[in-house]
Amino acid sequence: MTIDAGAPTVTLSARASVAVGVVKVANRLSRVLGRGSGTVVGGRAGLVVDPTLLATLARDRDVVLVTGTNGKTTTTRMLVAALSGAAGPAIASNDTGANMPAGHVAAMVESPRATAAVLEVDESYLGRLIEETRPRVVVLLNLSRDQLDRIAEVRMLVDRWRAALAGLSGASDPGGRGTVVVANADDPMVVWAALAAPDVRWVGAGQVWHDDAVGCPACGGRIEFGAGGAWACDRCDFARPVRDAWLEGADLVMADGTRQVLFLGLPGQFNRANAAMAALAATEMPASETPGGAPRSTPLLPGLLARLASVDQVAGRFSSTVRRGRPVRLLLAKNPAGWTAIFDLLDEAGTCGAPVVLSVNARVADGLDTSWLWDVPFERLAGRSVVATGDRRLDLAVRLRYAEVTHAVVDGPLAALDLALDLTDLGTVGPDRGAGTVEFLGNYTAFADLRRQL
């Protein structure tokens, strides 16, 4: 990341220039003092000096906003990769996961020459970001419960999204600053919000979690899910919209029948969903490949997908490490939908006998309430060796007892990993393909704890 004072691409007011300077100084200071990556500190200081700084920095950039409960960080990374063609534009992105306005400001200040910005946005900030950045593309991934003690409940959130999207102008906007929304057609909550927008590309990206979406947001009726993910309300005409693209297993299928196999650097069906959303969003961005910003179509997809596939880990998630000569896979899951998707991934990986270390904390960033553990289908781990750790290992242990999953409880993630490795050494695991590997699943701060200690 450069913080050179190269000529910014936008002309800044005196106040904004001062604010940008403040961001840079605060960031540099914070890094020197070893207080994190500095992005939030600087951004916050900049916004105090000039509250309109976010709008100013976004003014002459093509902005993509990415939001949703799960997959934001990964999809953001994939979009940056997809848009970073050989001769493509430099891209500003809050790739450290600081997904509130201070993080967005910092990301754009740090890449002054970038003509595009791909911003991961916390679900509750979508309205403000739309208003201030006038995005070209808004990506809506999914919406399910996440930390109910902190964030507004799903339905309040979806109504706020809806109001924010209703204010957009479409691609035919005479000023040429219209917005295309790329929305997951398989998630009724996302569809309810996106229907308010003038211009939507519907992507059948799949949805593993239906529990937060059974009540029809339009009429209070019941949403029935059918084969292939199709859904409709049993009372009104709210139903899955006609899709512009969808996933069929590992294939991305376009409405015109073109089909691409997604070979990705990241595992699991949920990452294919992220890739499908990123690919469709990328085709809506004006970029060097299509002079004049003409709508791109499927022939451009292969190149774009190849770049997107190069993403093989995101802030350590899905990465592997080696301990005592054995591979350890690190997986992050923050809420029931995320844990369910990770269990799908474990099944897909064919490592059915591999020991699993589960680590759960309940600090502020995780949500203080651990009740969600009872919404996670831990029963699916039956037959594996499971080690429970983290601040809330006793909550996990009781949950596993009632799931009738054999488990050990260990204080500290490293000790837990070592016990899991001992179990593979003892050969209690069986001679299957997964023998020798250990899977580590943690929620937000538990995952960070392990990464720090490794």
Added chain:
Amino acid sequence: MSAPTGGSALTVAVVFPDLLGTYGDGGNGLVLARRASWRGIYAQLIQADSGRPLPTADLYCIGGGEDGPQVRAATALREDGTLLRAADRGAVVFGVCAGFQLLGRFFPDSSDRPQEGLGLLDVTTRKGTGPRAVGELVATAAPDGPRPGGGGSLPRLTGFENHGGVTSVGPGARALAHVVSGVGNGSGDGSEGAWSGRVLGTYLHGPVLARNTALADLLLSWALAGPGEPEPPLDPLDDSEELALRNERLAAVDRSGRAHLVHRLIRHRG
């Protein structure tokens, strides 16, 4: 069929998990079914989604949820009638948070209009004026609280509360417990939850029965006794993991309580 046939079968129904499944309270049904089956009592656990007739069961668990689904659930349960008839015959009804509120006479919808509840408990809920009650909740058994097997009172209750309602207990019901730390019913009398006959409601999530196995076993023994019959004794289980969790949660609240006190003292002196 409120009493299990032959004393060896028990049906537990989780009521409308698709509407009232927001806070992990479905776990209460699982805890009850497992604790029965671990004792050799054949237990059937039904996830009774809305939109179809409610099945007959010996024990109904109703969980927490958002305002809209809570109103839909109350309406559907009244129209369906199964739950009211079962309660009449002595089936056990257990409600948590929104589920507790809708067992009462009235509860508020999202616009603060009173909605008619099921009237199974003499409690009335209105919207609180203060901030939402969110955090660990500890309560000691009320003197006239339920007594497992006719013996001593329940041990301290621990759970996580997350609600904006204020619930008053009327003369036709009794408080379940008294708040030690947290908010509970929030009606000014320090009460938490309510009970009457074989209907019991609480603001404790967690799920509450995983943290309070004595309460789980109380509900089980009610469900296993026929109408008017004394509750049968239950075989003991190895609850060491639940006990460890209980103690850790209670200690965490004690610690933060002491920290608050020290903080207040220091501020007072300064």
